[in-house]
Amino acid sequence: MAEAVRYVCGGCGHAIEAWSDGNPYYIDEAGAKQYAYHPDHKRLARCIGNDSTHLCLSCGHEFMVDSRAPVTACPGCGAREIADTYHLDGQRCPFCKAGVFASDPGFHCIS
Numbered sequence: 001m002a003e004a005v006r007y008v009c010g011g012c013g014h015a016i017e018a019w020s021d022g023n024p025y026y027i028d029e030a031g032a033k034q035y036a037y038h039p040d041h042k043r044l045a046r047c048i049g050n051d052s053t054h055l056c057l058s059c060g061h062e063f064m065v066d067s068r069a070p071v072t073a074c075p076g077c078g079a080r081e082i083a084d085t086y087h088l089d090g091q092r093c094p095f096c097k098a099g100v101f102a103s104d105p106g107f108h109c110i111s
Helices: none
Strands: 003-009 015-019 023-027 033-035 049-056 062-066 082-084 101-103
Touching: none
Parallel strands: none
Antiparallel strands: 003 015, 003 101, 023 033, 023 049, 049 062, 049 082
8 A cells, every 4th residue: 555645845835746655666578667556466566676756955856766776866966965755854945945845734645
């Protein structure tokens, strides 16, 4: 089961939604990455990695990080201040540079 959250900047109102399970994947017979999601347990059982959305806290670039080949810097600007979008609570907003992200208590999804 996966959970979705929404983080909202207290300064500019920019909102980001994220899922707890990221994007689990397996490699098919052709060598291509295939994503699997709940409730497809057969495909989920084949998963060997997870791509999760990250946010650069410097430039605001959103990008995927592969659990099998993690990165420690933003591919857009090279900054090392990056965060998984599912864990943005309390992080400074890169869009207005003044506000802080907080979870939206009125938003909650479960899959």
